[in-house]
Amino acid sequence: xxxxxxxxxxxxxxxxxxxxxxxxxxxxxxxxxxxxxxxxxxxxxxxxxxxxxxxxxxxxxxxxxxxxxxxxxxxxxxxxxxxxxxxxxxxxxxxxxxxxxxxxxxxxxxxxxxxxxxxxxxxxxxxxxxxxxxxxxxxxxxxxxxxxxxxxxxxx
Amino acid sequence: xxxxxxxxxxxxxxxxxxxxxxxxxxxxxxxxxxxxxxxxxxxxxxxxxxxxxxxxxxxxxxxxxxxxxxxxxxxxxxxxxxxxxxxxxxxxxxxxxxxxxxxxxxxxxxxxxxxxxxxxxxxxxxxxxxxxxxxxxxxxxxxxxxxxxxxxxxxxxxxxxxxxxxxxxxxxxxxxxxxxxxxxxxxxxxxxxxxxxxxxxxxxxxxxxxxxxxxxxxxxxxxxxxxxxxxxxxxxxxxxxxxxxxxxxxxxxxxxxxxxxxxxxxxxxxxxxxxxxxxxxxxxxxxxxxxxx
Numbered sequence: 001x002x003x004x005x006x007x008x009x010x011x012x013x014x015x016x017x018x019x020x021x022x023x024x025x026x027x028x029x030x031x032x033x034x035x036x037x038x039x040x041x042x043x044x045x046x047x048x049x050x051x052x053x054x055x056x057x058x059x060x061x062x063x064x065x066x067x068x069x070x071x072x073x074x075x076x077x078x079x080x081x082x083x084x085x086x087x088x089x090x091x092x093x094x095x096x097x098x099x100x101x102x103x104x105x106x107x108x109x110x111x112x113x114x115x116x117x118x119x120x121x122x123x124x125x126x127x128x129x130x131x132x133x134x135x136x137x138x139x140x141x142x143x144x145x146x147x148x149x150x151x152x153x154x155x156x
Numbered sequence: 157x158x159x160x161x162x163x164x165x166x167x168x169x170x171x172x173x174x175x176x177x178x179x180x181x182x183x184x185x186x187x188x189x190x191x192x193x194x195x196x197x198x199x200x201x202x203x204x205x206x207x208x209x210x211x212x213x214x215x216x217x218x219x220x221x222x223x224x225x226x227x228x229x230x231x232x233x234x235x236x237x238x239x240x241x242x243x244x245x246x247x248x249x250x251x252x253x254x255x256x257x258x259x260x261x262x263x264x265x266x267x268x269x270x271x272x273x274x275x276x277x278x279x280x281x282x283x284x285x286x287x288x289x290x291x292x293x294x295x296x297x298x299x300x301x302x303x304x305x306x307x308x309x310x311x312x313x314x315x316x317x318x319x320x321x322x323x324x325x326x327x328x329x330x331x332x333x334x335x336x337x338x339x340x341x342x343x344x345x346x347x348x349x350x351x352x353x354x355x356x357x358x359x360x361x362x363x364x365x366x367x368x369x370x371x372x373x374x375x376x377x378x379x380x381x382x383x384x385x386x387x388x389x390x391x392x393x394x395x396x397x398x399x400x401x402x403x404x405x406x407x408x409x410x411x412x413x414x415x416x417x418x419x420x421x422x423x424x425x426x427x428x429x430x431x432x433x434x435x436x437x438x439x440x441x442x443x444x445x446x447x448x449x
Contacts, residue, residue: 002190002193002302003191003302003303003306004183004190004191004192004193004194004195004303005186005191005192005193005194006193006194006195006198006199006301006303006304006307007303007304007306007307007310008307009194009199009307010198010199010202010298010303010304010307010308011307011308011310011311013199013202013203013206013307014261014265014307014308014311015311017206017210017261017265018257018258018261020210020214020261021210021213021257021258021260021261022253022254022257022258024214024217024218025210025213025214025217025257025260026217026252026256026257026260027252028217028218028220029216029217029220029232029233029236030236030252031220031222032217032220032221032222032225032229032233033220033222033233033236033237035222036222036223036225039222
């Protein structure tokens with residue numbers, strides 16, 4: 001337990017060592033470590049950003065896909081509607097056309113009937129005249145009645 | 157003189173001679189009086205070890221990269237991070253300017269100085285005897301020299317005073333000497349009973365505060381230095397006793413070697429723990445100097 005000059009010498013050595021560490025040892029280590037910490041933090045932040053961007057992209061693609069699906073189904077529905085519309089239109093047109101054809105046919109038939117009626121009428125009058133002639137030929141002298149007939153023919 | 161010399165040689169074979177030989181410093185007188193003596197062994201060992209350990213750390217720090225570190229840098233950074241964490245928990249200021257590097261110096265230096273305890277005492281004595289003759293003495297563990305521990309503790313103590321005055325100002329520091337930790341009464345409350353009591357009690361409180369601070373300022377370096385010294389000195393003495401036991405007969409060599417190995421292994425803990433405690437106390441004292449009450 002003898003305190004002596006060694007104490008002062010040791011204290012000076014201690015002070016020198018502290019000065020050396022403060023000046024030359026600590027700062028480069030601190031700088032290296034802090035730079036690396038910053039690099040790692042930046043890297044992690046970038047990774048997190050990337051992850052977020054990926055998530056956003058996935059969400060966006062999902063939305064786009066859903067939109068596309070919806071649009072496709074809309075287009076299909078529209079096409080179906082259009083198809084039925086065309087069919088309905090065609091049906092309507094066909095009906096109208098049919099009706100027209102039927103009406104035409106009916107008119108023609110009527111015409112034919114009328115024509116036949118006319119013919120028949122003419123033939124009936126001829127037949128009547130022929131019948132009447134036959135009857136009259138039996139009963140009436142042609143000579144006697146030729147004047148009359150000529151008059152009639154002249155009137156006709 | 158010659159007979160005394162012969163007597164010493166003879167005494168070196170006795171137990172007390174063995175211990176005295178190993179506990180004697182290699183002292184060189186620098187001038188008149190007992191104070192002007194230098195323990196060459198303590199000084200050379202501590203300076204050489206300090207240069208080696210801080211030099212090694214410096215060699216790594218000089219080439220420190222922020223990229224992928226080498227194994228050496230990773231190890232140094234491990235120590236760095238350990239010290240930095242400890243300081244961060246205690247001191248809440250700009251620790252990188254002074255206190256953290258100081259803590260690193262104290263920890264590493266005290267650790268290697270303590271570690272000299274692992275060198276077999278008789279090997280050291282043998283090497284020294286080879287160079288310096290049979291009577292040359294050499295204490296390998298600088299921290300078992302009270303001069304070393306007091307040098308460090310008093311240096312920390314001076315730093316403590318320096319930071320106290322630097323942070324609080326000279327008058328702030330003096331004020332704190334008399335005003336903390338018990339506080340001061342409200343002095344100037346006229347016509348109030350408490351004010352009157354305060355007027356009477358204030359000198360007593362000033363005295364109590366000052367006495368308390370005085371005891372604190374004395375006990376801090378004492379406990380700081382003596383804790384380390386006591387542990388390392390006791391560790392060294394136990395190694396000496398074990399060595400002496402081994403020398404007392406062939407049959408005792410093996411048990412003393414086993415006990416020596418056991419004590420060495422346990423001593424690893426003490427060496428590291430005392431270095432850590434010394435560093436922590438340094439940081440705590442310097443951090444306390446920064447705090448105002």
